[in-house]
Amino acid sequence: MSTTSKTEPGNSPDAAEGRExxxxxxxxxxxxxxxxxxxxxxxxxxxxxWARWFWRQLTSMRVALLLLLLLSLGAIxxxxxxxxxxxxxxxxxxxxxxxxxxxxxxxLGLFHVYSSVWFSAIYILLFVSLIGCIVPRTxxxxxxxxxxxxxxxxxxxxxxxxxxxxxxxxxxxxxxxALALLRKRRFRAHAAxxxxxxxxxxxxxxxxxIFHIALIVxxxxxxxxxxxxxxxxxxxxxxxxxxxxxxxxxxxxSGRLFISDDLVPFSFDLxxxxxxxxxxxxxxxxxxxFEAKIKYSKGAYGKEQSTTIKVNEPLKIDDxxxxxxxxxxxxxxxVRDGKGKEVFHDAVPLLPLDGNITSNGVVKxxxxxxxxxxxxxxxxxxxxxxxxxxxxSGTMLSRFPAxxxxxxxxxxxxGDLGVNxxxxxxxxxxxxxxxxxxxxxxxxxxxLLQPGDTLTLPNGAGSITFEKDIKEWAGFEIVQExxxxxxxxxxxxxxxxxxxxxxxQRRRVWVRAVRGADGVTVVEMAGLGRSxxxxxxxxxxxxxxxxxxxxxGAAGPGEDPDDDSTEHSTDDSAESPVVPAEGAEK
Numbered sequence: 001m002s003t004t005s006k007t008e009p010g011n012s013p014d015a016a017e018g019r020e021x022x023x024x025x026x027x028x029x030x031x032x033x034x035x036x037x038x039x040x041x042x043x044x045x046x047x048x049x050w051a052r053w054f055w056r057q058l059t060s061m062r063v064a065l066l067l068l069l070l071l072s073l074g075a076i077x078x079x080x081x082x083x084x085x086x087x088x089x090x091x092x093x094x095x096x097x098x099x100x101x102x103x104x105x106x107x108l109g110l111f112h113v114y115s116s117v118w119f120s121a122i123y124i125l126l127f128v129s130l131i132g133c134i135v136p137r138t139x140x141x142x143x144x145x146x147x148x149x150x151x152x153x154x155x156x157x158x159x160x161x162x163x164x165x166x167x168x169x170x171x172x173x174x175x176x177x178a179l180a181l182l183r184k185r186r187f188r189a190h191a192a193x194x195x196x197x198x199x200x201x202x203x204x205x206x207x208x209x210i211f212h213i214a215l216i217v218x219x220x221x222x223x224x225x226x227x228x229x230x231x232x233x234x235x236x237x238x239x240x241x242x243x244x245x246x247x248x249x250x251x252x253x254s255g256r257l258f259i260s261d262d263l264v265p266f267s268f269d270l271x272x273x274x275x276x277x278x279x280x281x282x283x284x285x286x287x288x289x290f291e292a293k294i295k296y297s298k299g300a301y302g303k304e305q306s307t308t309i310k311v312n313e314p315l316k317i318d319d320x321x322x323x324x325x326x327x328x329x330x331x332x333x334x335v336r337d338g339k340g341k342e343v344f345h346d347a348v349p350l351l352p353l354d355g356n357i358t359s360n361g362v363v364k365x366x367x368x369x370x371x372x373x374x375x376x377x378x379x380x381x382x383x384x385x386x387x388x389x390x391x392x393s394g395t396m397l398s399r400f401p402a403x404x405x406x407x408x409x410x411x412x413x414x415g416d417l418g419v420n421x422x423x424x425x426x427x428x429x430x431x432x433x434x435x436x437x438x439x440x441x442x443x444x445x446x447x448l449l450q451p452g453d454t455l456t457l458p459n460g461a462g463s464i465t466f467e468k469d470i471k472e473w474a475g476f477e478i479v480q481e482x483x484x485x486x487x488x489x490x491x492x493x494x495x496x497x498x499x500x501x502x503x504x505q506r507r508r509v510w511v512r513a514v515r516g517a518d519g520v521t522v523v524e525m526a527g528l529g530r531s532x533x534x535x536x537x538x539x540x541x542x543x544x545x546x547x548x549x550x551x552x553g554a555a556g557p558g559e560d561p562d563d564d565s566t567e568h569s570t571d572d573s574a575e576s577p578v579v580p581a582e583g584a585e586k
Contacts, residue, residue, distance in 0.1 A: 207500025
């Protein structure tokens with residue numbers, strides 16, 4: 001006669017295994033506040049369903065990383081293609097050189113990448129995605145901080161790091177010693193039934209949240225910097241002054257939301273410019289120092305202060321920075337009419353053509369001049385200047401950038417400069433309505449002038465003098481980009497937050513002490529980490545060794561209490577390796 005055993009549904013091996021897995025899952029479920037990545041079917045028809053599905057996708061980690069990648073890729077054209085906000089002249093040159101490609105770039109907004117619709121859409125979506133990720137994650141993390149570590153799972157020997165021993169100490173004493181030890185090691189610990197639950201490494205999640213918040217700060221700083229920025233240039237001859245107002249700039253570019261009132265109020269005067277160069281060796285002519293000595297004042301009635309602006313050492317006034325970006329010479333020119341009356345006297349900045357500051361430019365006399373017949377007329381002179389002329393070569397190319405043997409070549413024109421209220425470059429001469437002065441042979445009148453020399457114009461038309469005083473000019477770039485400090489702070493915070501989230505390990509430790517059937521206390525210790533870490537078994541072994549000193553091991557059944565050897569064993573049902581603690585019986 002045979003008998004059939006009936007197994008209760010709730011006590012089947014599969015059900016027991018399921019309960020164990022659920023128990024372990026609950027123990028580790030709160031080690032991270034990252035939202036669970038769950039695959040779900042597309043929602044049914046309906047606006048609300050689709051909106052929820054879109055929001056879940058937008059706030060997922062994979063979409064945030066994708067948007068961050070797109071933002072990085074989108075910034076590449078802004079670095080490789082000329083931008084209208086940075087240098088409009090280069091954009092026009094690009095259009096002239098690429099007749100077919102330029103219209104395509106225009107349609108794609110590649111000449112103004114950072115203010116284009118598609119680039120703005122990327123960082124706005126990334127901004128929303130980060131906020132939608134951070135807010136619930138922060139709320140969940142605050143809940144974890146206010147709560148306590150979860151209780152111990154039923155079978156600690158299934159955890160990745162595990163050790164056990166028997167002791168004569170009472171279970172209560174073991175738990176009290178474990179609680180004190182874990183708190184001393186800066187674990188958040190509390191007694192939970194027959195075990196002590198502890199957790200450490202909360203700064204990992206803090207670092208993660210700081211990293212994501214720092215990305216939002218960077219996005220806001222970047223957007224405000226582009227919308228409210230201003231970037232202008234000013235060429236100043238020694239002795240000139242500048243006030244930070246739009247009419248004072250030679251050229252200025254600004255963001256879409258920038259207004260003139262946003263300019264930081266300050267002014268400065270260029271007192272002296274000094275440049276030094278290598279005089280010998282293979283680096284002869286290479287600049288050694290460029291220094292602009294200025295006096296500046298902040299605000300309308302600020303105290304005047306003296307300072308020196310150097311290359312890569314700008315003057316900082318609130319959100320504005322004044323950079324020294326270029327340098328050249330400004331020969332002092334005097335023009336007189338046929339009666340000897342001075343009609344022009346000024347330092348004329350000339351633009352460098354090479355590294356040795358071979359320069360050219362134009363001298364324009366627009367008012368006050370009358371010709372030999374007493375008629376009003378305008379004069380124009382083309383000037384070519386070399387700070388160091390080499391007589392042996394005979395070419396108008398400077399041999400050295402410093403003022404060693406300066407020479408000025410000029411030719412003269414008279415007539416109408418064609419200004420008539422129309423803006424015109426001060427470095428170009430419109431000869432449409434001008435006539436060249438001729439010499440006695442009928443050729444174009446021109447002459448090489450040393451400092452102090454004078455060119456006399458024919459037929460009593462006057463003269464032009466190259467004065468001995470040769471001034472220098474400096475080019476400044478005044479940049480005002482709000483949010484620079486916030487961007488730097490956000491970048492630093494992102495680095496430290498990312499480092500914390502990568503190197504700080506969040507882990508949990510449980511200590512269970514119960515009295516066995518033979519009256520001897522059985523101590524179990526186990527640990528569970530946020531991720532695989534070699535330090536967790538070491539840390540658990542160190543904790544177990546310290547606790548073992550307070551609750552030393554007892555001899556097992558059939559063992560000699562005086563035998564110092566320790567027998568190590570593993571539980572056949574354990575899927576994870578048993579991690580022995582030093583001196584502890586397994």
